[in-house]
Amino acid sequence: MKLIILDRDGVINHDSDAFIKSPAEWVPIKGSLEAIARLNQAGYRVVVATNQSGIARGLFDMQTLMAIHQKMHEAAQLVGAEIDAIFFCPHAADDNCDCRKPKAGMFHDIGKRFDVSLRGGVATVGDSLRDLQAGFVAGCAPYLVLTGKGEKTREKGGLPPGTLIYPNLAAVVDFLLKKPMELAV
Numbered sequence: 083m084k085l086i087i088l089d090r091d092g093v094i095n096h097d098s099d100a101f102i103k104s105p106a107e108w109v110p111i112k113g114s115l116e117a118i119a120r121l122n123q124a125g126y127r128v129v130v131a132t133n134q135s136g137i138a139r140g141l142f143d144m145q146t147l148m149a150i151h152q153k154m155h156e157a158a159q160l161v162g163a164e165i166d167a168i169f170f171c172p173h174a175a176d177d178n179c180d181c182r183k184p185k186a187g188m189f190h191d192i193g194k195r196f197d198v199s200l201r202g203g204v205a206t207v208g209d210s211l212r213d214l215q216a217g218f219v220a221g222c223a224p225y226l227v228l229t230g231k232g233e234k235t236r237e238k239g240g241l242p243p244g245t246l247i248y249p250n251l252a253a254v255v256d257f258l259l260k261k262p263m264e265l266a267v
């Protein structure tokens with residue numbers, strides 16, 4: 083089975099320094115949902131691994147997070163895309179949980195749930211260093227996109243070895259499905 087693990091904010095939808103606190107604030111990045119549909123058609127299971135410390139911060143509750151994800155699923159369906167599962171960490175950094183990226187807990191759980199060894203070339207796509215670090219530790223091939231916080235992440239450096247950089251999720255999918263696309267260097 084082909085599997086890919088995507089960060090949510092800044093990869094699928096626009097991010098905000100004020101967090102994505104409601105369905106109304108969830109706006110897909112142009113081309114991202116269509117890119118997921120192309121992955122589905124190529125036989126990929128698409129799974130999201132997202133930090134949602136806004137829950138621990140009291141910025142929004144679980145019901146609101148579920149409503150945001152319902153909107154994401156519906157928007158995906160409109161373009162023939164399907165997100166197979168959404169794993170999220172609702173904790174704050176000082177909760178010292180095992181699931182908050184850059185820890186790899188969500189990635190290990192995804193590997194178990196889908197019975198896939200992540201070390202077999204499973205790609206993970208993120209806009210923050212912690213996304214890439216979590217995936218890399220779990221054995222994934224890291225891809226940085228320059229949407230969301232990606233430009234800042236590139237400037238800061240320290241990316242896991244072998245990280246490939248692309249302008250956005252659609253360009254990563256072009257590469258994965260072997261349509262020529264220039265690397266964003």
Ligand SMILES: O=P(O)(O)OC[C@@H](O)[C@H]1O[C@@H](OP(=O)(O)O)[C@@H](O)[C@@H](O)[C@@H]1O
Pocket residue numbers: 089090091092097098099100101102131132133134135136175210
């Ligand atoms: O990119 P993913 O993992 O899908 O979600 C990130 C969000 O949960 C929020 O994560 C926060 O980081 P802190 O949780 O405050 O460190 C900030 O970066 C917010 O701007 C951002 O919206």
Ligand SMILES: [Mg+2]
Pocket residue numbers: 089090091092093097208209210213230
């Ligand atoms: Mg992000």
Ligand SMILES: [Zn+2]
Pocket residue numbers: 171172173179180181182
């Ligand atoms: Zn957690």
